[in-house]
Amino acid sequence: MSEPKKLHLTAFMRPVSLHTGAWRYPGSYADANFNLAHLKSFIQKLEAAKFDAFFMADHLAVLNMPVEALKRSHTVTSFEPFTLLAALSAVTEKIGLAATASTTYDEPYHIARRFASLDHLSNGRAAWNIVTTGNPESAKNFGLDEHVEHSERYKRAREFYDVVTGLWDSFADDAFPRDVESGIYLDPEKMHILNHKGKELKVRGPLNIARPVQGWPVIVQAGQSEPGRQLAAETAEVVFCSPKDLKAAKELYADIKGRVTAAGRDPKHLKILPAALIIIGDTVEDAKAKRLVLDSRVHYDSAIASLSIALGTDASGFDPDGPLPDDIPETNASKTSQAGVIRLAKEENLTVKQLAQRYGGYSGLAFVGTPESIADDFGIWLAEEAADGFTVVLPFLPQGLDDVTQRLVPELQRRGLFRSEYEGTTLREHLGLPRPKNQFFS
């Protein structure tokens, strides 16, 4: 008899929230960007709720935005992920720690070393969210005038992955006898010099760090583009995606799992965890009302640009308090996106201002309802192979996090959809992923 399938849950975080209006939501911690005490309380609550991992979003620049948006944004500055997650590793015991790191603007030796170190410090809880960093602002912080072209970034990413995983395998697990009597600390036969010489990278090795506790830290990927999906199929163990609904999620799930199989891997060894904003209320209407309050905290001046982009036309002349006009000009740029806006405006009966605030706040996949209704949805997504779990996006902190950990998680646990205790100690064990064999030593 096989164990019934369970969800995996990670929290995808910015210290204040990914939602741009969250810092103004009543009770939110507007100062969380540089307040370790808040972040410590968040991760400890997520660990008490048995989340698989805590996942810190990141950028390598202050992103370019109009000054009206910039001055209202809490997402511009915060802790650097490696130092933050290392600090949080010292105040937690079981929860996984996922850091974003770029293959375009960093060196594989540094990346391999930092993740290996975080994995040792945390006793096997590190994960690497591989990103190729598309925004041009980052390029300018690293000596370039323009961002590196998309296919070039993915070629380097693939080779970068080979180098990093090769460096993690620099030492056999039993390379360090530390025999005081004979004076043998290290067995040189169990040290591998990588000597990588590829098209993009040249790295000798060995890494100056013992093999990570997990063998390799868990590999996470977010790309949904064609090369992104292929890179994920070949390398990722967790995929973090943004399908717009159940149907799109099932298609994406089937496509990625098929690619994993085609790449000769076991599809169970890649977990697909769509990112989803979770807003919980006493009733569905109550949750929807919370969302409207949250969205209303996005300033119209910074929101209207987002609506214009989604519509493919300038929306700044529309009446903010009226409905979306019927005569939106056709657009070649984003027909699907425009149709989505029109559908949403009708479904939720939103004004132009409310629509703008939705697009300026967080417009991705969302579950807005009661613990029961969301648990119903999660159960359906799991059963219908749309997801292996969710990358939870918290609307506002700490209340939105407390709602998830104190109301949704217990409901999922009652239904047997989520663990009530950690069964293992490493993130690989939480996710049901095997420990990779060393490529160079059996």
Add this chain to the structure above:
Amino acid sequence: MSEPKKLHLTAFMRPVSLHTGAWRYPGSYADANFNLAHLKSFIQKLEAAKFDAFFMADHLAVLNMPVEALKRSHTVTSFEPFTLLAALSAVTEKIGLAATASTTYDEPYHIARRFASLDHLSNGRAAWNIVTTGNPESAKNFGLDEHVEHSERYKRAREFYDVVTGLWDSFADDAFPRDVESGIYLDPEKMHILNHKGKELKVRGPLNIARPVQGWPVIVQAGQSEPGRQLAAETAEVVFCSPKDLKAAKELYADIKGRVTAAGRDPKHLKILPAALIIIGDTVEDAKAKRLVLDSRVHYDSAIASLSIALGTDASGFDPDGPLPDDIPETNASKTSQAGVIRLAKEENLTVKQLAQRYGGYSGLAFVGTPESIADDFGIWLAEEAADGFTVVLPFLPQGLDDVTQRLVPELQRRGLFRSEYEGTTLREHLGLPRPKNQFFS
């Protein structure tokens, strides 16, 4: 009435020790390289003794060494400094945290960001040991065939420092009003875009992190070469050097302080802390005996090469258990070094094997004696302007550390040579260094 001068003390660490025989010393923690619990206990003991800072040595490679030395070395692998110090910041409150980071094989945006983050996480306790990374093994881990030439490294280091400090000043200290009512999170007038375009580096900025708690993390430098001294005089706030004795220390102290004055800085704003191995016994003879035991743990096979280098001639044919032969051939390579070996052999009546073990273990400046005799010496070095304090090198851990914190420090405190309580909370405050003004905002 001015406060009498006090010493500053930092601990310069490798997890097992800088001494290559230490892992075999009775009672030592041979597994400390990846044992956070040990490192946590070390730093907490140093904090209880009111040390200024905990300072982690680092390399960017497994250094090239003969296999006989490699297999006996505990210094090959350990935690990466940023992740380690961030983890330790979460379990300490006052002690400074100094990390080594290279200007040759890293990017200023990354370095500025990580130190700023560590400074925020630790509430103002970060320090940057600027190194230019001379060893060729590191170059090979970063895409190069040969190491970058010395003067080229120092040119880049100087510009790198300007970029990093410029990035730290990206935001005025009051750039984030976070006014919920008006919706203004950030004042764009208080954000500076660096737009650095130099000979070596091109970095736009701004840094995506608020100004560090200390304004700038404390700048540490170790270079004793001509360009190293000049870089230190222009940029450093702590210099960590290795004079061979009191006379050499006084000369170096006068030279560096003179250069600081010539560079238009206040010489009190650069602290000179010679690195010194400290071995404590109940009597001076007892301490010397401990040192011989420690040195004896260096295997002769890996030690003899170090003696040959120090002598400038192959010592492998000498009788290990006999005295140093009288007829050492003259050398052009290192007359001073050879004379030093010959003097040491006579002074301490050492066999060839013991000499080799000294040079293979730790042959730099050492204070070997009782708490009282070492406190006498420290007082002389402070009074005669040979040092503003010491970068303490611990011979073996944890016992050598306990001897310093439980025996030497109380003796220094009794004499008024060292603080009994932290007076401030930041590392700058411990060191008596001013908080730098923001270059771009008054």
